[in-house]
Amino acid sequence: MIALLLRDLKLAFRAGGGFGLGLAFFLIVTVLVPFSVGPQSSLLSTIAPGVLWLGALLACLLSLDRLLALDWEDGSLDLLATAPLPLEAVVSIKALAHWLTTGLPLVLAAPFLGVLLNLPVPGFFWLVISLLIGTPAMSVIGTFGAALTVGLKRGGLLLSLLVLPLYVPTLIFGAEVARRGATGMETQTPLLMLAGITAATIALLPFASAAVLRINLR
Amino acid sequence: MTLTVTDLAITRGGIPVLEGLNFSLQTGQALILRGPNGIGKTTLLRTLAGLQPALNGTIDGAEDRIAYASHSDGLKPTLSVVENLTFWASVFGTHDIQPALDAFALNELSDRHAGNLSAGQKRRLGLARMLVTGRPIWMLDEPTVSLDKSAVQMFADAVRAHLGQGGSALIATHIDLGLDGAVLDVGPNKAKPKPIDDFDGGFL
Numbered sequence: 001m002i003a004l005l006l007r008d009l010k011l012a013f014r015a016g017g018g019f020g021l022g023l024a025f026f027l028i029v030t031v032l033v034p035f036s037v038g039p040q041s042s043l044l045s046t047i048a049p050g051v052l053w054l055g056a057l058l059a060c061l062l063s064l065d066r067l068l069a070l071d072w073e074d075g076s077l078d079l080l081a082t083a084p085l086p087l088e089a090v091v092s093i094k095a096l097a098h099w100l101t102t103g104l105p106l107v108l109a110a111p112f113l114g115v116l117l118n119l120p121v122p123g124f125f126w127l128v129i130s131l132l133i134g135t136p137a138m139s140v141i142g143t144f145g146a147a148l149t150v151g152l153k154r155g156g157l158l159l160s161l162l163v164l165p166l167y168v169p170t171l172i173f174g175a176e177v178a179r180r181g182a183t184g185m186e187t188q189t190p191l192l193m194l195a196g197i198t199a200a201t202i203a204l205l206p207f208a209s210a211a212v213l214r215i216n217l218r
Numbered sequence: 219m220t221l222t223v224t225d226l227a228i229t230r231g232g233i234p235v236l237e238g239l240n241f242s243l244q245t246g247q248a249l250i251l252r253g254p255n256g257i258g259k260t261t262l263l264r265t266l267a268g269l270q271p272a273l274n275g276t277i278d279g280a281e282d283r284i285a286y287a288s289h290s291d292g293l294k295p296t297l298s299v300v301e302n303l304t305f306w307a308s309v310f311g312t313h314d315i316q317p318a319l320d321a322f323a324l325n326e327l328s329d330r331h332a333g334n335l336s337a338g339q340k341r342r343l344g345l346a347r348m349l350v351t352g353r354p355i356w357m358l359d360e361p362t363v364s365l366d367k368s369a370v371q372m373f374a375d376a377v378r379a380h381l382g383q384g385g386s387a388l389i390a391t392h393i394d395l396g397l398d399g400a401v402l403d404v405g406p407n408k409a410k411p412k413p414i415d416d417f418d419g420g421f422l
Contacts, residue, residue, distance in 0.1 A: 003308035007297070014296040075290030079347075082267050082286045083309045218270040 001089055004080075008097035018066055022059035022102040023109060029055035030113040041118045048117035049127060049178030055113075056106045056131055057171055060138045061163065063102050065156040067094060067146040068213075077150070081217055087210035095136075095143040095206070103135030119182060126181020130194060134174035137198040140205050141166045147209040151216045169197050219279050220244050221355055221386065223266070226275035227409065230261045234273060234409035241402055243355065243386045248377060248399030251390040257404055259390040260289070263357045266388070285310075285353035287361060291344025295333025299324055299343055302332050307350040318349035321376045322369070337364040345373055349380075356380060356387040362395070370395065 012019045033051050034044060068091075071077040080090050110131055111124050119127065145163035149155035176190040220242050227237040235258035243249050251259050265272050267286035293302050303315040319325050322342040327335065332343060341364050348356050356377070362370050374395045377387050381397075388402075389395070 003305055007294070007301075007305045010301070011294055011296060016296065074292055074294070075288050076292035076294070078264075078269060078288050078290075079286065079292040079306075080309070081269055082284060084282060084311060085309060 001085065001093055004085070004090065004093045005097055008094065009100060012097070012101040017101075018063055019101050019105075022063045023105045025062050026055045026059040026106055026109060027113065029058065030116055034116060044118040045120050045182070048114060048119040049123060049182050050175050051117060052110055052114060052119070052127060053131070053134075053171060053175040053178060056110065056135065057138065057167055059106055060102055060135065060142065061160055061167070063098070064142040064146050064163065065149075065159055067098055067143060068150045069146070069155070072150045077213075078217060081214070087213055088206045091143050091147060091209040091213065092206045095139045095209075098143065099136050099139035103131075103139050107131045107135060122184055123178060123182025126187055127178045130174045130177035130181070130191070133191070133195050133198055134170050137170045137201045138167060140198075140201045141170075144205045144209045144212070147213040147216065150213065170194065173197065219283070219354075221266075221280055221283075221388075222276075222278040224276045224278075226262075226265070226277065227273040228258060228261050228265045228270075229273045230258060235261055236404055236407045237274070237409040239275065239404065239407050243388060245354070245384050245386055246381050248381055248387045248389065248397045250395070250397070250399050250401045251388060251404065252392070252401055253404040257408060259404065260359050262404065263359050263388065263390060264288075267357055280355070283353055284355045284357055285348050285351035286357045286359075287344060287348055288359050289363070291340050292347070293332040293340060293343060296331060298329050298331055299335070300328045302343060303346060303350055306347045310351045310353070312350055312352045315346075315350050318346040321349055321379075322346040322372055338366055338369060341365055342369055342372070345376070349376065354385045356385065356389075358387065358389045358391075360390055360392075362391060362393055 011017050030052065037043060068077065071080070081087060107128060110127055114124055114127055142163055145159045148162060149159045152158060173190045173194040177187050177194060180187045180190065222242045223239055226239040227234055229235060241249065251262070253259055263286065264270050266277060266280055267284050268280065300315065303318060307313060307315050319328060322345060324343060324346060327339060332340065335343065345361055361373060365373065374397060377397060380387060
């Protein structure tokens with residue numbers, strides 16, 4: 001399992017691995033929003049938590065179609081399925097590798113991009129906390145979507161359509177935590193909901209992903 | 219332990235392709251799988267490897283003992299030869315990749331990225347993966363595609379050595395490898411089309 005994780009991380013950082021893709025997209029979105037909305041700093045600080053969360057979500061979505069498709073194309077997925085590793089472990093590791101190469105950099109970059117959007121000072125802490133708790137769910141749900149569409153040529157469109165509705169609860173509660181945190185309100189309820197969603201997806205979805213992957217590999 | 223297949227029927231894309239397959243694969247034995255294109259050799263190997271369910275029949279002694287090599291080699295172009303092999307070795311819980319590098323003359327290519335290898339060299343690396351799996355039953359699907367004569371010889375030697383160590387192999391191939399294995403011709407097992415018994419069968 002460690003070998004698979006290390007291989008995926010190595011592949012992501014090598015040429016053509018797509019490591020910077022999500023991060024660059026996140027950067028572009030947050031840099032362009034102030035230009036399109038205009039220089040009203042009060043308006044920007046109102047929308048900052050929502051824009052940052054939406055940017056992170058779309059950046060995460062952007063890298064999903066490579067998550068399993070590359071392994072499927074070169075045949076390694078077939079070979080992994082016949083290896084001693086259970087497929088549940090394979091998809092969990094894939095999700096973890098995706099989070100480490102896409103989700104975690106977004107979490108780390110978010111406070112710096114928050115400055116560009118005039119995010120109120122108390123909001124930085126809650127933005128990082130909410131992204132840290134929410135992005136693992138996005139990787140796990142994304143892995144499920146990738147497993148569903150793995151055999152399809154140009155499955156990216158279908159993948160986004162399937163995954164976006166599943167991202168909605170995470171987005172609502174995640175952005176709510178960041179928004180409440182930025183305005184100095186109580187954050188406990190949405191934070192617990194967000195953590196609950198993440199915990200549930202991590203616990204349940206790998207089994208679903210492995211099951212659909214088995215069907216798709218036939 | 220023997221791999222035994224009893225009355226196996228398999229499907230490809232929902233359509234039965236082979237039925238009534240009975241054979242067994244003893245340790246130390248190689249079985250050469252033959253049959254015309256499209257008969258279902260690849261489907262049979264995939265079914266035996268556990269990648270798809272059988273329509274009918276039983277497969278005994280296959281669980282966690284098969285190393286499967288498909289048409290594609292499962293190589294990552296941005297990893298080097300050694301990194302690719304080491305990865306598969308650790309997935310299968312083995313460590314020593316040197317015998318595999320020696321058997322397929324990959325030593326001088328060991329630092330090369332797999333993406334820069336020729337088709338034949340990639341195939342050799344894909345076959346070297348079988349050696350690092352440490353599994354007793356090899357299932358090979360057209361293993362000699364794009365291999366030159368000496369590489370085919372290397373492969374035949376590797377299979378012979380594997381058989382000598384108590385392994386066994388099921389090889390779908392169209393060429394003569396010089397192995398003294400039995401031939402399993404699946405041609406006669408072609409699934410017969412089902413009689414139309416739909417409610418609208420009478421109209422057709």
